[in-house]
């Protein structure tokens with residue numbers, strides 16, 4: 001069973017206490033976006049076998065949305081973090097790299113941050 005730690009209330013919640021919210025870190029398309037960009041925002045998802053970043057809601061707890069990094073093949077959880085975080089925190093990226101040395105992030109690291 002998948003167990004995730006809510007980063008807000010600290011509870012180790014079983015999957016049945018949570019509500020899945022799909023892929024994390026989707027970039028919203030503004031009013032100047034093209035039809036193709038909007039279609040990709042609405043329908044294109046990674047559906048990765050391996051490291052994946054997801055949105056979850058602590059539905060039967062504090063009710064807040066948070067993000068989780070886990071492996072979809074093994075259910076190994078690398079960590080959870082607050083939903084307002086634009087990219088996974090450095091400690092979670094480090095945990096992923098330790099467990100999956102061949103994994104590379106698919107975002108461009110921001111200037112002045114660890115990732």
Ligand SMILES: [Zn+2]
Pocket residue numbers: 006007008009010011058061062063064
């Ligand atoms: Zn919670």
